[in-house]
Every structure is written in structure tokens, then in C-alpha cells.
Amino acid sequence: MQVLKFGGTSVGSAERMKDVARLVNCPGKKIVVLSAMSGTTDHLVKLTNALYKHNIGEATGLLNELEPRYRNTVEALFNSDEAKKKGNDLITEHFNLLRSFTLDMFTHNEEKTILAEGELLSTALFHYYLEEQKVPSVLLSALNFMRIDENGEPDLQYIESNLKRELLKNPHEQLFITQGYICRNIFGQIDNLKRGGSDYTASLIGAAITAEEIQIWTDIDGMHNNDPRYVPNTYPIAELSFDEAAELAYFGAKILHPYCIRPAKKRNVPVRLLNTMQPEAKGTLISREASGDEIKAVAAKDHIIVIKIKSTRMLMAYGFLRSVFEVFERYKTPIDMITTSEVAVSLTIDDNSHIDEILKELETYGTVEMEINQVIICIVGDFLADKHGYAVKIFESLKDVPIRMISYGGSKNNISILVSAEHKKEALLALNKGLFNLKK
Numbered sequence: 548m549q550v551l552k553f554g555g556t557s558v559g560s561a562e563r564m565k566d567v568a569r570l571v572n573c574p575g576k577k578i579v580v581l582s583a584m585s586g587t588t589d590h591l592v593k594l595t596n597a598l599y600k601h602n603i604g605e606a607t608g609l610l611n612e613l614e615p616r617y618r619n620t621v622e623a624l625f626n627s628d629e630a631k632k633k634g635n636d637l638i639t640e641h642f643n644l645l646r647s648f649t650l651d652m653f654t655h656n657e658e659k660t661i662l663a664e665g666e667l668l669s670t671a672l673f674h675y676y677l678e679e680q681k682v683p684s685v686l687l688s689a690l691n692f693m694r695i696d697e698n699g700e701p702d703l704q705y706i707e708s709n710l711k712r713e714l715l716k717n718p719h720e721q722l723f724i725t726q727g728y729i730c731r732n733i734f735g736q737i738d739n740l741k742r743g744g745s746d747y748t749a750s751l752i753g754a755a756i757t758a759e760e761i762q763i764w765t766d767i768d769g770m771h772n773n774d775p776r777y778v779p780n781t782y783p784i785a786e787l788s789f790d791e792a793a794e795l796a797y798f799g800a801k802i803l804h805p806y807c808i809r810p811a812k813k814r815n816v817p818v819r820l821l822n823t824m825q826p827e828a829k830g831t832l833i834s835r836e837a838s839g840d841e842i843k844a845v846a847a848k849d850h851i852i853v854i855k856i857k858s859t860r861m862l863m864a865y866g867f868l869r870s871v872f873e874v875f876e877r878y879k880t881p882i883d884m885i886t887t888s889e890v891a892v893s894l895t896i897d898d899n900s901h902i903d904e905i906l907k908e909l910e911t912y913g914t915v916e917m918e919i920n921q922v923i924i925c926i927v928g929d930f931l932a933d934k935h936g937y938a939v940k941i942f943e944s945l946k947d948v949p950i951r952m953i954s955y956g957g958s959k960n961n962i963s964i965l966v967s968a969e970h971k972k973e974a975l976l977a978l979n980k981g982l983f984n985l986k987k
């Protein structure tokens with residue numbers, strides 16, 4: 548069985564949905580995971596913000612803007628009047644629900660229900676389209692098997708047993724369709740896997756059924772060796788290991804959800820990144836064994852905050868680092884980079900939701916400085932301990948760029964460097980020149 552995930556742009560219009568239908572209509576058992584049509588979730592986020600502000604006029608305006616797009620999609624997607632009516636009834640039903648929140652109470656739970664609408668709509672429309680085309684398929688509700696635990700983490704065991712039960716209801720069907728991103732929480736309420744979470748859904752499903760392969764279809768031809776928004780002539784990387792891909796996804800390569808490699812790695816299911824606009828292109832294969840160049844890619848993670856804590860008592864003061872880390876643990880704030888010296892520790896975070904409380908607590912351990920607008924430049928490859936020469940190559944390339952922090956040796960796949968945002972582009976270009984200029 549294969550899992551194929553198509554992102555928002557790949558199902559962004561009736562035409563694109565038809566392309567996806569052609570791609571999935573081939574022999575072999577598969578589960579197709581769809582995102583919401585592009586722009587929809589952003590639009591729904593705006594809607595929830597308006598509702599939080601009790602701005603009913605704005606909320607109604609947003610809904611009146613979104614609905615015609617779906618009506619037009621129905622018009623262009625279906626041929627028969629009967630199918631068009633079915634599509635339009637679906638839109639009516641979903642928009643009635645969305646409009647009901649402008650009249651009724653609005654809380655966190657309703658927010659999640661609203662955000663789930665994009666995927667519920669795209670999958671239902673796609674399923675109806677296949678039905679009209681006489682392609683047999685089964686629509687599985689992700690709400691019946693996708694679940695997060697009390698910490699907001701996907702519960703793979705639950706997902707596995709519940710998905711298997713759902714699949715067994717139709718043992719002879721070949722094509723299953725389901726929603727990315729949406730799930731239930733431990734209270735059974737509708738929830739989600741955070742923005743961009745459809746990749747994560749695909750990987751969780753792939754792991755749950757130990758699929759042959761998970762394919763992530765987007766509108767670029769794989770993971771690139773550098774950020775194409777800043778650097779010219781980047782190229783897709785043919786092969787990556789799970790760890791290399793995970794580092795790249797976490798440290799800025801926008802193509803994948805940061806956690807989506809974990810489940811696939813856990814069950815050793817290869818992940819292939821493919822391009823809907825160019826289905827024959829090779830893309831990127833992510834698997835346990837990846838061969839190829841030693842330095843594979845560079846990515847950048849923005850909006851990093853660096854915090855420096857200087858203890859006057861650190862000399863011989865064991866327990867200092869533990870106390871510092873516990874502060875971040877209490878506020879569930881992950882630390883990305885860390886460097887220490889005899890009397891100080893510098894570390895970076897990207898989640899600023901509890902920054903004020905964190906700084907206040909840290910002040911009990913020493914003097915604290917904070918700086919925003921930093922960028923982590925992450926260089927990914929196979930940096931085994933017995934290899935040499937990489938550091939020289941990297942720092943030679945960056946000789947004109949001011950560097951704030953360096954992390955080397957934490958993982959064999961990643962060297963991270965902190966620079967301020969104003970030097971980001973310069974650093975990416977310099978690394979490109981120094982590390983990849985001999986290729987392609």
C-alpha cells in the first residue's frame with residue numbers, strides 16, 4: 548500500500564484536482580491524503596481571528612468571499628447537473644455550519660472545528676469527482692482514526708488500530724481518500740496537527756500501515772540544496788537520509804512539516820517528494836540509506852531569539868544548566884542551539900509565546916540578555932566524526948559574515964550557525980559559492 552499526499556496548490560482548483568485524480572487512478576492500493584484548497588486555511592484563520600474579536604461584519608465578509616470560490620470549483624469540476632447539485636449541497640451544508648459561528652458562542656473548540664473545514668471540503672469534493680468519473684474510492688474520515696494525546700503528540704498506536712479497523716470495512720477497495728491536518732484530541736474534540744500538518748498526517752498513516760512508500764506531492768521538484776528564494780541555481784537533492792531530511796525540515800526547508808519524518812523513520816518507510824506539475828521528475832527520496840555528497844544542503848530558520856545567561860556562580864556550580872533548562876521545560880519551549888562557556892550559556896528558541904515569563908525566571912540564575920531577529924543557518928550532510936575538512940570549508944566560505952554562535956558535533960548530520968537576520972542572504976549565498984559551486 549502507498550500513501551500519496553497532495554498539498555493545497557495541488558488541489559487548488561478544479562483543473563488541479565482533475566490532475567490529481569489522473570495521478571491516483573492507477574493500479575495499486577493507496578491512501579490519498581489531501582490538504583485544503585490553497586489559501587483556504589489562511590482564510591479560515593482570518594475568520595477565527597474576526598470571531599475572537601466579535602467582529603461579525605468582518606467574519607461575514609470573509610465567508611462571502613470564500614464561498615464563491617467553492618461554488619466556482621463545483622461548476623468547473625463536475626459535468627452532470629446531478630453531480631453539481633451534490634457538490635453545491637455540500638458547500639451549502641459546510642457554509643451553513645461556518646455561518647452558525649457568527650451567531651453563536653465562539654471558543655477554542657469552535658476555532659478548531661472551523662480550521663478543519665478546508666480539508667473536509669477538499670476531500671469530499673475530490674471524492675464526488677471520482678464518483679462522477681466512475682473511479683471507485685472510499686472517503687475515510689481522519690476524525691475516526693487520527694488522534695493526538697494529552698501533550699498534543701500523535702498517538703501512533705491509536706492511529707494504527709483505528710485506521711486498520713476503518714480500512715477493513717472495505718477490504719477489497721483500492722483507493723482511499725482522507726483529510727490531512729485534522730484529528731481529534733483526547734477529549735474527542737476536533738483538533739489539528741498544526742499548520743502544514745498534512746505532511747505529518749501522511750507520514751503517520753504511512754507508519755501506521757507500514758506502507759511501501761509515502762509520496763509527498765507538491766509544486767516543487769523535491770528538497771533543494773539551498774533556499775531558492777535567496778539563491779539562484781539551486782537543485783533538487785536526489786537522496787537524503789531520514790536524519791538529514793528531518794534536520795532540513797526542522798531548520799527551514801519549507802517543503803516539509805518539521806516533524807513529518809519521525810513516524811516514517813520509526814517504521815522505516817521511505818518518503819519520496821514529487822512535483823505534481825512535473826510528475827516524471829525524480830524528486831527527492833528520503834530513506835534509511837542515503838548515498839551521495841557529504842555536504843548536501845543548506846537551510847535557514849528565521850525568527851530566532853538568542854538568550855544569554857551569565858552566572859557569576861557557574862564556576863564549579865553543577866546544576867546551573869539543569870536549572871536553566873528546567874525553565875524552558877516548564878514553558879514547553881524547545882531549545883534549538885546551545886553553546887556554553889565557563890560562566891555563561893547562550894541558547895536559541897523560536898517560540899516566543901512565553902518569553903516574558905522565561906526571562907523573568909532566568910533572572911534568578913544570573914544576568915540575562917536577549918536578542919531577536921536571528922537566523923539559524925543549518926548545513927546538512929554526513930559529517931561523521933572521522934571525516935575532516937568540513938569546518939574549514941564552511942568557515943572559509945563565511946569569512947566575511949559575522950557569526951553569533953556555532954554548533955558542531957551535536958549531531959553527525961548538522962552544523963548550525965547563528966547570524967543576525969540582516970546577514971542571512973549573504974550567508975546563504977556565500978555557503979552556496981563555497982560548498983556547491985563545483986556542481987551542476
Ligand code: ASP
Nearest residue numbers: 582588728742743744745
Ligand atoms: N491546510 C493546512 C494548512 O494550510 C494543512 C496543510 O496544508 O498541510 O496549514
Ligand code: MG
Nearest residue numbers: 554743746802
Ligand atoms: Mg505544506
